[in-house]
Amino acid sequence: MDLSELEPVERRSTAAIVAERIRTAIMRGTFPPGTQLGEVELAARLGVSRGPLREAMQRLVAEGLLRSERHRGLFVRELDAADVRDVYTARTAIERAAGLLLLAGDRAAAAERLTAALARMEAAADDPVALADADHAFHAEFVAASGSPRLRRMADTLLVETRMCLAALQETLPPAAALISEHRELRDAVRAGDAERMTAVLEAHMADAVERILAPEPSIPPAVPA
Numbered sequence: 001m002d003l004s005e006l007e008p009v010e011r012r013s014t015a016a017i018v019a020e021r022i023r024t025a026i027m028r029g030t031f032p033p034g035t036q037l038g039e040v041e042l043a044a045r046l047g048v049s050r051g052p053l054r055e056a057m058q059r060l061v062a063e064g065l066l067r068s069e070r071h072r073g074l075f076v077r078e079l080d081a082a083d084v085r086d087v088y089t090a091r092t093a094i095e096r097a098a099g100l101l102l103l104a105g106d107r108a109a110a111a112e113r114l115t116a117a118l119a120r121m122e123a124a125a126d127d128p129v130a131l132a133d134a135d136h137a138f139h140a141e142f143v144a145a146s147g148s149p150r151l152r153r154m155a156d157t158l159l160v161e162t163r164m165c166l167a168a169l170q171e172t173l174p175p176a177a178a179l180i181s182e183h184r185e186l187r188d189a190v191r192a193g194d195a196e197r198m199t200a201v202l203e204a205h206m207a208d209a210v211e212r213i214l215a216p217e218p219s220i221p222p223a224v225p226a
Contacts, residue, residue: 013052013055014048014052015052015053015055015056015059016056016059018046018048018052018053018055018056019056019057019059019060021046022037022042022056022057022060023060023063023065023160026060026065026076026160026163026164027136027159027160027163027164028163029163031076032076033076033077033078033079033164034075034076034078035075035076036072036073036074036075037057037066037073037074037075037076038073039053039054039057039073057074061074063157063160064077064157064161065077065157065160065161065164076164077164079161079164079165081214083161083165084165084210084213084214085210085214087158087161087162087165088162088206088207088209088210090154090158091139091155091158091159091162091206092202092203092206094143094151094154094155094158095139095142095143095155095202095206096199096202096203097146097148097151098142098143098145098146098148098151098155099142099146099190099195099198099199099202100195101146101147101148101151102142102145102146102190103190103193103195103198105146105147107190107191107193108191109145110145110146110190111187111190111191113141113144113145114138114141114142114145114183114186114187114190115187116141117134117137117138117141117142117183118138118180118183118184118187120134120137120138121134121135121138121179121180121183122180125176125177125180126176131176131179132163132166135179135183136159136162136163138183139155139159140152140155140156140159142186143155162209165213166213174208174212182201182204182205182208183205185197185201186198186201186202186205189201
């Protein structure tokens, strides 16, 4: 019996859907770092029983987005400077690997996907929240276009942690024009099949992000005595 024409039916569990909702809320800062998540309130808000909710939250603990404290409950992880550097080190490694796969595959198709993602960034240039979402989507598309499901799974978690870094340690993005230009360079490197340029742009982009996130806030000069 030939079953080659049949495609699997994608069915997502309630726990997977709940995990995605909470993950998105963490990414958007609805649940800031350090927030305690209460089961009763969350279950009521999401309209689910506590069983799937607990399973979802344990998934997020395994992903490193939540931490469990004995006898206290679950909290959104707080990220320090070492965490920020580690997140971006891991992202650089994953996105470099994804980029090399892109260059070894259908570069034209990958460049087309990145061009569409870049257009969404350009359209969101005047809205910091929408621009952050579009930036996130560009990098997700960059890894997804590589065709590696494992790189994509790892990148998805790291992209959420990236948004947590921004929310925890700095509330401003780089100027929209500069941010879009960096992503355009990355797209162009993929289109040209230039591995050296792609790697250099990617590494510089990540290093600049770390520097911006960890930059000390401007000090307020002391008041001049009257």
